[in-house]
Amino acid sequence: MTKRIAIVEDEAAIRENYADVLRSQGYQVQTYANRETATQAFNLRLPNLVILDIGLNEEYDGGFVLCQQLRAKSASLPIIFLTARDNDFDTVSGLRIGADDYLTKDISLPHLTARISALFRRQEAFNQPVSDEHITQTGALTIDSQRMTITWHNQPIDLTITEFWLVHALAKHPGHVKNRNQLMTDSKIFVDDSTITSHIKRIRKKFAKIDNDFDCIETVYGMGYRWLSAIDNGSSDH
Amino acid sequence: MAVVITKMKATRAFTFRFGLRAKLLLLSSFLFVIPWFGYQYVWEMEKHLRFGQEQTLVGTARALATALHERENLFNNQASFLPNVEQGKDLYGYQLTEAIQLDGLHKDWPSFSSRAHFYHHQQQLFATKPLSLNFKASVGKYDKYLYLFFQVADNQVIFRGNNSRSITSNDHLALSFTDENNQLNRFIISNKKPGWISAFSISENIDDLPTPAPHIQGHWLITPQGYNIELRVPLKTLGDKIAFAFYDVDEADGTAVSAIGSADPSKLESLGTILVPSPEIERIVKGMRYTNSSIWVVDQHHRVLASAGSLKSASGVWQAKEKQPSNDEKKSFWFQFKQQILLPLYYQILTKPPTDFIDEIYDARHLKGEHIVSALKGKAKSQWRLTTDKQALVLSAAYPIFINDNVKGAVIVEETTNGIRTLRNRALEKLFSIILAIMTLGALTFILFATRISSRIRNLSNQAELAIDKQGRITAKMTPSKSNDEIGDLSRSFTTAVNRLSEYNYYLESMSARLSHELRTPIAVVKTSLENLALQEQRASTNNADNDSNTYIERAQTGINTLNLILTNMSEATRLEQMLSATEKVEFDLYTVVSGCVAGYQQVYSCYSFSLKTKLTELKFNGSPEHIVQLLDKVINNAVEFSQDKAITIELKQQNNQIELLVSNNGILLPTQLNESLFDSMVSIRAKSKQEQPHLGLGLYIARLICQFHQGEISALNHQNPDGVTVIISLPINNN
Numbered sequence: 001m002t003k004r005i006a007i008v009e010d011e012a013a014i015r016e017n018y019a020d021v022l023r024s025q026g027y028q029v030q031t032y033a034n035r036e037t038a039t040q041a042f043n044l045r046l047p048n049l050v051i052l053d054i055g056l057n058e059e060y061d062g063g064f065v066l067c068q069q070l071r072a073k074s075a076s077l078p079i080i081f082l083t084a085r086d087n088d089f090d091t092v093s094g095l096r097i098g099a100d101d102y103l104t105k106d107i108s109l110p111h112l113t114a115r116i117s118a119l120f121r122r123q124e125a126f127n128q129p130v131s132d133e134h135i136t137q138t139g140a141l142t143i144d145s146q147r148m149t150i151t152w153h154n155q156p157i158d159l160t161i162t163e164f165w166l167v168h169a170l171a172k173h174p175g176h177v178k179n180r181n182q183l184m185t186d187s188k189i190f191v192d193d194s195t196i197t198s199h200i201k202r203i204r205k206k207f208a209k210i211d212n213d214f215d216c217i218e219t220v221y222g223m224g225y226r227w228l229s230a231i232d233n234g235s236s237d238h
Numbered sequence: 239m240a241v242v243i244t245k246m247k248a249t250r251a252f253t254f255r256f257g258l259r260a261k262l263l264l265l266s267s268f269l270f271v272i273p274w275f276g277y278q279y280v281w282e283m284e285k286h287l288r289f290g291q292e293q294t295l296v297g298t299a300r301a302l303a304t305a306l307h308e309r310e311n312l313f314n315n316q317a318s319f320l321p322n323v324e325q326g327k328d329l330y331g332y333q334l335t336e337a338i339q340l341d342g343l344h345k346d347w348p349s350f351s352s353r354a355h356f357y358h359h360q361q362q363l364f365a366t367k368p369l370s371l372n373f374k375a376s377v378g379k380y381d382k383y384l385y386l387f388f389q390v391a392d393n394q395v396i397f398r399g400n401n402s403r404s405i406t407s408n409d410h411l412a413l414s415f416t417d418e419n420n421q422l423n424r425f426i427i428s429n430k431k432p433g434w435i436s437a438f439s440i441s442e443n444i445d446d447l448p449t450p451a452p453h454i455q456g457h458w459l460i461t462p463q464g465y466n467i468e469l470r471v472p473l474k475t476l477g478d479k480i481a482f483a484f485y486d487v488d489e490a491d492g493t494a495v496s497a498i499g500s501a502d503p504s505k506l507e508s509l510g511t512i513l514v515p516s517p518e519i520e521r522i523v524k525g526m527r528y529t530n531s532s533i534w535v536v537d538q539h540h541r542v543l544a545s546a547g548s549l550k551s552a553s554g555v556w557q558a559k560e561k562q563p564s565n566d567e568k569k570s571f572w573f574q575f576k577q578q579i580l581l582p583l584y585y586q587i588l589t590k591p592p593t594d595f596i597d598e599i600y601d602a603r604h605l606k607g608e609h610i611v612s613a614l615k616g617k618a619k620s621q622w623r624l625t626t627d628k629q630a631l632v633l634s635a636a637y638p639i640f641i642n643d644n645v646k647g648a649v650i651v652e653e654t655t656n657g658i659r660t661l662r663n664r665a666l667e668k669l670f671s672i673i674l675a676i677m678t679l680g681a682l683t684f685i686l687f688a689t690r691i692s693s694r695i696r697n698l699s700n701q702a703e704l705a706i707d708k709q710g711r712i713t714a715k716m717t718p719s720k721s722n723d724e725i726g727d728l729s730r731s732f733t734t735a736v737n738r739l740s741e742y743n744y745y746l747e748s749m750s751a752r753l754s755h756e757l758r759t760p761i762a763v764v765k766t767s768l769e770n771l772a773l774q775e776q777r778a779s780t781n782n783a784d785n786d787s788n789t790y791i792e793r794a795q796t797g798i799n800t801l802n803l804i805l806t807n808m809s810e811a812t813r814l815e816q817m818l819s820a821t822e823k824v825e826f827d828l829y830t831v832v833s834g835c836v837a838g839y840q841q842v843y844s845c846y847s848f849s850l851k852t853k854l855t856e857l858k859f860n861g862s863p864e865h866i867v868q869l870l871d872k873v874i875n876n877a878v879e880f881s882q883d884k885a886i887t888i889e890l891k892q893q894n895n896q897i898e899l900l901v902s903n904n905g906i907l908l909p910t911q912l913n914e915s916l917f918d919s920m921v922s923i924r925a926k927s928k929q930e931q932p933h934l935g936l937g938l939y940i941a942r943l944i945c946q947f948h949q950g951e952i953s954a955l956n957h958q959n960p961d962g963v964t965v966i967i968s969l970p971i972n973n974n
Binding site: 011013014017018020021024084085086087088089104105106108109110194197198219220221222223 | 755758759761762763765766767769770773802805806809810812813814816817820830831832834835836837838839841863864867868870
């Protein structure tokens with residue numbers, strides 16, 4: 001069954017370019033130029049994945065509104081923001097109202113398709129039984145690379161695809177310093193240093209929500225970040 | 239390696255400021271014209287007063303003269319009918335103020351030496367031998383007596399022999415005068431010994447025996463030079479003619495060898511005149527002494543007939559009585575202030591008329607002065623003169639006295655201008671006080687006004703200066719003034735201008751972010767199109783090996799990626815600002831961060847050598863470590879690019895509450911004109927040809943933003959020997 005992807009984007013050229021590349025990947029793509037037509041179509045039938053722009057014609061926050069409506073309809077529908085707005089405020093807002101990822105338009109198409117397929121894979125993996133071969137355990141951290149989920153002290157942490165790849169890249173080799181470029185390659189994004197910093201910050205916050213004493217991601221000033229395993233940390237209760 | 243850091247801040251040359259207040263003060267100095275006019279006015283007043291005084295004085299003289307006109311009896315017994323007086327022969331009896339003791343000493347005679355007349359060979363009556371005699375004589379009047387004093391120089395004093403009958407065969411004095419009936423009375427003073435004199439009356443008849451004349455009393459005193467005779471004659475026996483002569487006898491019982499005298503005492507016709515101050519005129523003059531003037535009446539020979547008043551108390555009719563302040567007034571603040579401060583100040587300019595001036599001593603025998611000469615010619619005249627010590631100005635007026643159409647004398651009235659001067663001083667004191675009050679008030683008002691204006695303008699200029707910082711950015715809003723005047727208008731238009739500038743600045747500052755945002759969509763269009771094309775090419779190229787168009791696509795992609803990078807960099811500063819506003823400061827060890835970073839840079843820039851100089855091992859700092867790292871990245875990146883010897887020195891030190899981080903590299907110097915603006919947005923000093931990757935001059939701008947977030951400062955200085963640049967980052971430890 002081919003996956004249906006909806007693109008809501010007011011810029012026709014970009015919209016068609018994305019549609020073309022996704023179609024060439026074998027997806028079924030529907031494109032909408034504004035919120036009204038998209039809402040009408042989504043009321044009839046929900047797609048398997050939605051790519052949203054934030055600003056839609058005159059509506060400055062049209063994408064956010066649409067995202068909220070979709071999230072109300074389905075809790076599991078993958079939603080990706082693909083926008084020209086690269087500030088922290090919009091990123092945080094987008095993720096808070098339920099988007100699975102927040103990407104800027106300078107992302108390359110292969111990176112975009114990689115994310116989309118990763119999201120589908122994660123969705124499919126949820127329907128399949130958990131297989132141990134995809135699970136790696138580092139201290140209190142459990143990574144399921146199949147489902148792309150992470151648990152900390154057996155509590156699931158809700159991470160975006162980018163964040164998951166970042167944690168994955170760090171935790172794969174505990175104690176090793178990963179510099180920003182390596183992290184960018186691993187998480188299939190190309191952003192400036194400060195964006196990496198904000199990503200790391202957000203990840204820390206998500207862990208800290210569950211475990212106030214979480215300090216496994218260490219900043220090695222001037223070089224990058226490294227994962228400190230619970231044993232090194234000395235705070236393990238396993 | 240000696241690193242010399244030269245401060246390149248230009249020192250502002252000091253220029254003289256001529257502020258508003260100074261200008262207003264200068265303008266208000268025209269107020270000083272007012273006291274000058276007042277002063278001139280008072281001087282004018284004084285001139286008129288003097289003129290008035292002159293008239294009054296002439297009036298006084300005329301009034302007195304009127305009382306003396308045609309009163310022949312006052313003058314006829316005097317020697318006034320003489321055409322001229324002969325010194326030594328016509329005598330003048332000075333009015334003596336003190337009683338004379340008849341002791342043969344002249345110490346109780348006032349100014350004896352100047353008043354005495356010297357008799358010598360010119361006055362000799364006869365001489366058979368060379369002259370061995372001369373004498374000085376002075377005449378004075380006190381109460382009812384005429385006093386005579388003789389100081390005789392004689393080589394040999396011969397007294398009358400004890401048994402001698404003759405009274406002339408020894409040194410003797412012959413004294414003759416007329417009585418009231420113009421009868422000649424002759425006397426011989428001939429002593430047997432020093433002491434009380436023996437006076438004898440003699441007659442024309444030689445056979446008549448001399449009879450003692452006890453009413454002539456006196457003293458004979460032997461002196462080293464000769465002898466002194468001091469005697470007195472009752473005035474009632476005295477007419478207006480007199481003569482005296484000394485006869486010198488050089489041997490006992492000898493005959494007179496010579497005689498010197500005022501005139502020949504033996505004949506009535508040859509007698510000289512004697513003038514004594516007239517009691518009758520004095521009585522009339524006394525009635526005038528209440529005029530605050532000094533009054534003299536002289537005869538036609540300038541001899542004083544009567545006088546009244548003293549010049550020292552003669553201040554004129556303007557002599558105002560000084561009102562004595564009451565005790566209450568004396569205690570008042572104003573009185574004290576006036577006495578202690580104002581009056582001493584005024585009398586720096588004004589002169590108090592002296593009460594104790596020294597004037598020439600009149601010779602009552604002969605008053606001098608043009609006005610007297612003129613008056614004695616029949617013409618009233620007044621004149622001004624200074625006292626001898628030039629302390630007081632004296633006004634004197636002379637008026638002739640007529641008897642039978644002939645001038646027989648003159649009235650001289652004298653006054654000082656002290657009265658007028660006192661009056662003038664008082665007027666000036668008042669004037670000065672008022673002017674001082676007005677000027678103080680005026681100056682205060684001026685100063686207050688000027689201060690208010692200048693403080694408002696200064697306030698405005700401070701606001702304007704604060705509103706725009708060194709980099710030309712708007713840092714603060716101005717509050718428009720509410721006052722409805724020109725300065726208020728200025729303030730309002732300034733505010734409007736600053737606000738407009740601020741809007742424009744905001745537009746400029748956000749332009750790069752907006753530009754990057756706007757460009758992002760078309761770039762995304764190009765980029766996605768290219769990528770699609772590349773994908774299609776890839777698929778097609780598996781069929782045929784035509785790589786030509788592939789190359790172009792790759793080049794286009796490289797270009798678009800660079801463009802994308804530029805856009806990202808452009809919005810980096812904006813994003814950083816947004817991020818910083820949401821960043822919380824945490825305490826961290828700055829030393830660890832810096833040393834970690836230096837180690838990291840050594841890895842990244844492996845062909846450069848980094849050295850960290852510090853004595854610290856731990857440095858707690860409150861801030862955002864990520865941003866400090868970003869700051870270091872930018873500065874190090876800059877240093878690496880400009881380094882020539884591939885050596886970069888990082889120095890970390892703590893000074894009191896200030897952390898200093900110095901990053902030095904050796905290489906080209908900074909151009910001086912870029913010193914201030916180096917840390918501004920979009921400022922770059924890189925040579926255009928050298929660029930390998932795009933530079934927007936945002937790196938150091940970002941560094942400055944981070945420094946500002948930590949309340950720190952960043953600056954760049956050139957250092958010499960070897961040439962290079964040091965970037966100084968100073969961060970306060972307490973930066974909350």
